[in-house]
Amino acid sequence: MATIGLFYGSTTGKTADAAEQIQAALGGEAVVALHDIADGDEDQMAEYDCLIIGCPTWDIGELQSDWDGAFPELDDMDFSGKTVAYFGTGDQVGYADNFMDAIGILEEKITALGGKTVGYWPADDYDFNESRALRHGKFCGLALDEDNESDKTAKRIQAWTAQLKQELGL
Numbered sequence: 001m002a003t004i005g006l007f008y009g010s011t012t013g014k015t016a017d018a019a020e021q022i023q024a025a026l027g028g029e030a031v032v033a034l035h036d037i038a039d040g041d042e043d044q045m046a047e048y049d050c051l052i053i054g055c056p057t058w059d060i061g062e063l064q065s066d067w068d069g070a071f072p073e074l075d076d077m078d079f080s081g082k083t084v085a086y087f088g089t090g091d092q093v094g095y096a097d098n099f100m101d102a103i104g105i106l107e108e109k110i111t112a113l114g115g116k117t118v119g120y121w122p123a124d125d126y127d128f129n130e131s132r133a134l135r136h137g138k139f140c141g142l143a144l145d146e147d148n149e150s151d152k153t154a155k156r157i158q159a160w161t162a163q164l165k166q167e168l169g170l
């Protein structure tokens with residue numbers, strides 16, 4: 001079975017926690033290898049057929065700082081043939097006009113470089129104004145809000161990873 005590479009960035013630890021929960025839900029270390037993008041591991045994305053990209057939105061609609069540093073490197077990479085799922089953490093109350101923008105920015109770039117997105121997620125269960133992560137009314141990946149709805153995180157991860165297992169044929 002193909003191993004999945006999960007690449008995440010996290011400034012205050014919330015996206016890192018979610019990454020570990022997603023790894024566990026998909027079957028642990030044997031199935032999903034975790035990479036903190038702060039370690040400069042982005043080159044290793046080439047080794048996986050399936051990628052999971054995790055990024056919180058910071059600074060009003062911007063990428064988390066480690067992803068910001070890695071972002072220009074993506075242009076030199078080929079994502080064709082790769083299946084890519086996205087998740088992020090954000091604050092739909094405090095940043096309602098920019099909720100989850102970061103995964104939208106990454107998904108747009110990686111799709112332009114050949115990646116095939118899986119793991120679209122309904123936006124109905126959230127209350128926000130605008131997001132760059134919306135595609136035909138759905139988020140381009142899992143949206144988590146630890147600032148306002150941490151009680152929903154476990155269930156959301158459970159449902160999304162079940163969906164991913166189907167989409168990835170795990």
Ligand SMILES: Cc1cc2nc3c(=O)[nH]c(=O)nc-3n(C[C@H](O)[C@H](O)[C@H](O)COP(=O)(O)O)c2cc1C
Nearest residue numbers: 010011012013014015056059060061089090091100
């Ligand atoms: C200064 C600041 C700016 C933020 N900007 C946004 C934003 O534009 N959109 C959003 O959805 N969340 C925003 N957030 C909320 C963070 O994305 C959220 O707390 C996230 O879970 C942090 O993830 P991390 O702990 O993995 O770094 C912001 C938070 C702070 C403190």
